[in-house]
Amino acid sequence: MNIFKSLRMFFDNFTILLFVMVILASLLPVQGQAAIVFNHGTDIAIALLFFLHGAKLSREAIGQGITHWRLHLFIFAATFMLFPVLGLIFRPIFEPFLTPTLYLGILYICVLPSTVQSSIAFTSxxxxxVAAAICSASLSNILGMFLTPVLVGLLINAEANQQDVDSSKAALSIVLMLLVPFVLGQLCRSKVFPVIQRYPVMVKVVDQGSILLVVYAAFSEAINEGLWQQVSGSILLALVIICCILLAIVMIGLTYASRALGFNKEDEITIVFCGSKKTLASGLPMAKILFVGHPIGMLILPLILFHQIQLVVCGILAARYARRQEKPAITE
Known part of the structure; x- marks a missing residue:
């Protein structure tokens, strides 16, 4: 029982369900006409997800945090500049331990926007x-709908053996599938938000359910193409280690850089959590659009692992920050 409780500290129900989807896809992958219907269903679920995200986002909270432009620029630079640069710099070290597609998955992590819910939760x-975290994480996701396709195109075009991505076409698809529902949610917020408050379980089901559907569909496609024949145990271990190294470098770098630039402790916390995290909720739908024709199951495997690692590390770090702040001040 104690072992089970310890495991639950690191693996929440949603994470467990993510791995269940991978196992289910490995045993019972969706195929043929059913796969086409399933993919259309995931598109509808994703659009509904971003509609609800738009309805949840408070304009007042954005107004509170948006004035802290120096902090936001620093976080955006970490998200859309530092991460991609690290992904390219470490290519000679990382790539020999991975397959070309898994390395592409690492690069894809590097160009994604920050998370929203967990960044805000850990900052809190x-x-x-918190106000700055809400603003920064939300704007990061909105900007990511435009910047991620461009960065994916640039990074993949830099890879001699990879198929080019039409970033303009991909950006248009992302706008139609993600941004348009998001804007509609904002426009309908006055009517939809009270319903969301009354039935929070509905939002949770759509939020997590849409991601689970994408994971199942993506891994089904990968299994049909022989995923586990291409990814050995040693490659999987190397992938976990690489994700840990990437996250550690960014978190340590942001911690010391924020202190060197004179940010206070509250802002440092926001920078570390918003600048080091990468979104699974937006990353999976965008991968579905951006990498048509690629083995998407293998490509999103690094993101799923990175997602779990960042949750565990940020959970431990958030508790440490909280304990340190709770220490009483020394008085004369």
């Missing part, structure tokens, strides 16, 4: 600047 637990 650590007693950071």
């Amino acid at each position: 637990v650590a007693r950071g600047n």
